[in-house]
Amino acid sequence: MKILYVNNDGGGFADHIEIQDGTTVAQLFSQRVTNGKPSDYLIRVNRQPAASDQLLLPGDRVTFTPVKIEGA
Amino acid sequence: MHRFDRLLWRLAGRLETRLARLDPQTIPEHLDHSSWLAARHLESQLTEISARHWAVALDYLVVRFEFTMRQLQRNLEQLQLSVSSRFSQPELARQRQLYEELQATFDSFPDSTFDLRQQTLTVVTEPITLDEISLGRFQIVLNLEKLGKKATYRVVAESPNFSESRRGVSHPHVLDEVLCEGDAQASLACALRTGRFSDFFQIIVQVLNTYNSHSAYASLSEWESHYTCHACGDSVSEDDSSYCDTCHASTCDHCSTCDHCSTCCPHCGDSACDICIQHCEQCGESACMACLKEVHKACAAVAQTV
Numbered sequence: 001m002k003i004l005y006v007n008n009d010g011g012g013f014a015d016h017i018e019i020q021d022g023t024t025v026a027q028l029f030s031q032r033v034t035n036g037k038p039s040d041y042l043i044r045v046n047r048q049p050a051a052s053d054q055l056l057l058p059g060d061r062v063t064f065t066p067v068k069i070e071g072a
Numbered sequence: 073m074h075r076f077d078r079l080l081w082r083l084a085g086r087l088e089t090r091l092a093r094l095d096p097q098t099i100p101e102h103l104d105h106s107s108w109l110a111a112r113h114l115e116s117q118l119t120e121i122s123a124r125h126w127a128v129a130l131d132y133l134v135v136r137f138e139f140t141m142r143q144l145q146r147n148l149e150q151l152q153l154s155v156s157s158r159f160s161q162p163e164l165a166r167q168r169q170l171y172e173e174l175q176a177t178f179d180s181f182p183d184s185t186f187d188l189r190q191q192t193l194t195v196v197t198e199p200i201t202l203d204e205i206s207l208g209r210f211q212i213v214l215n216l217e218k219l220g221k222k223a224t225y226r227v228v229a230e231s232p233n234f235s236e237s238r239r240g241v242s243h244p245h246v247l248d249e250v251l252c253e254g255d256a257q258a259s260l261a262c263a264l265r266t267g268r269f270s271d272f273f274q275i276i277v278q279v280l281n282t283y284n285s286h287s288a289y290a291s292l293s294e295w296e297s298h299y300t301c302h303a304c305g306d307s308v309s310e311d312d313s314s315y316c317d318t319c320h321a322s323t324c325d326h327c328s329t330c331d332h333c334s335t336c337c338p339h340c341g342d343s344a345c346d347i348c349i350q351h352c353e354q355c356g357e358s359a360c361m362a363c364l365k366e367v368h369k370a371c372a373a374v375a376q377t378v
Contacts, residue, residue, distance in 0.1 A: 006268065006271060008259045008263065008271055008274075008275050009259065010255075010258065010259065011258040011259065011262065012258055012259030012260075012261070012262030012263060013262070014262060014263075014266050014268060014271075042274070042278075047176045047179070047180070047270060063271060065271065065274055065275060065278060066278060067278060067282075068278070068282045069254070069255050069256045069259075069275060069278045069279045069282055070254050070255045070279070070282055070284040070287070071244070071245030071251060071252050071253060071254040071255075071256065071279045071280075071282065071284055071287075071288075072139055072142070072143075072245065072252040072253070072254035072255075072284065072287045
């Protein structure tokens with residue numbers, strides 16, 4: 001199924017991706033964010049806070065935003 | 073369920089038009105050489121300051137060097153994005169999507185407002201406290217007419233608690249209402265280009281809530297104290313300090329002069345500290361870092377005619 005995946009870390013990424021049916025928020029995070037912990041990110045589904053075991057649905061918008069982003 | 077907001081819908085429509093007109097290649101296509109030149113310049117300054125045994129200035133320059141190297145790294149990332157974006161243009165946001173995006177922004181930041189006539193969207197943060205220093209709430213004012221250009225937004229302190237050690241600093245990473253985006257630069261540009269305004273403001277809020285002590289305009293440890301000379305580290309009162317227009321640092325009177333120059337750049341007249349006044353290797357003329365490029369050009373031109 002297709003979802004909109006947004007990662008506001010580093011250079012930023014926002015595009016539709018294909019994921020398997022039954023993927024949870026936690027599973028998507030571990031697949032896409034290889035060097036990070038969920039506690040270091042604001043995780044939103046359709047712009048709302050989401051539980052780690054929440055099942056993703058077609059058309060969902062999933063956003064990962066780092067909690068700590070360093071200015072200069 | 074939100075009540076339909078006709079004015080917000082009109083704003084979304086204007087944004088759709090404006091975003092569609094954005095040049096998809098607004099990020100630089102070529103490598104910005106200024107970061108590389110700045111790094112080389114800082115390297116020579118490090119050598120000079122090290123020879124003078126100015127430990128505090130050395131620490132300061134090391135931090136600036138690390139910051140410059142990170143900027144160089146970001147420039148390379150931007151160039152990579154630019155090359156990639158030629159082949160995969162982002163999907164244009166439609167009016168309905170932008171309308172929902174704006175609604176989401178107001179849901180996340182309840183005190184936010186928009187002004188259709190001024191073409192501004194203003195988000196107000198929660199009060200920000202870093203290392204027990206209360207900085208208050210900030211307004212992030214996005215100028216929608218400037219999308220795709222520089223200085224798209226300002227960060228304005230509602231009840232400023234300015235740093236005592238550096239003028240115009242209302243937050244460790246905000247100078248004169250301009251946020252130094254640091255690690256957020258690329259993701260902010262990406263969010264704006266694709267009309268993800270709620271993400272855009274959220275990223276800025278995260279930056280405002282993060283203190284990077286290694287690269288701040290003013291450190292929180294000196295926020296409510298006298299100035300510290302950025303060259304020698306001595307504590308100095310405001311009356312006995314000089315302000316460098318180049319690096320926005322304060323120096324004591326001793327460090328604002330050197331054997332070869334006055335307190336001002338002889339070319340542009342800006343005040344400059346010993347760290348920022350440099351000498352041309354060919355003619356020995358002194359100048360601030362900005363004017364030194366012109367001095368080098370003039371020397372090169374003379375060398376060619378000889």
